[in-house]
Amino acid sequence: MMLMNNKEKLRKAGLRPTKQRMIIANILLNGINRHFTAENLQNEINSSGNSMSIATIYNCLKKFRNCGLIKQVESSKETAIFDTNIDQHHHFLDEETGELIDIENEEINLFKLPEIPKGYMNSGVEVLIKLKRQN
């Protein structure tokens, strides 16, 4: 398999590799699975000597998400959480810290699903198991 550089990854996803997208791609598309918010990313961008407004970062992340380069995690948190692991998988959520832990798809067995409403198809099921510390 040929390894693609980040510029090629963006092009293949249908995105023009602008300077800002490349800065974000170089942080996110390095093969390491992680969960992050736009604010997390902004801190990293700043500490790498670049700067970008939170609005620009959100725009980029939405584009990345829409092109399938990253995922957005459904969570009960107000802040959007993004995920570089784009394989089908599930999560534990530490409700106190907001930390997400990946659960492999095979670890979850769904016995029963409701009938899909007319005109729709199932485009994926994501399970979020909320964790609370025992005293």
Ligand SMILES: [Zn+2]
């Ligand atoms: Zn994940």
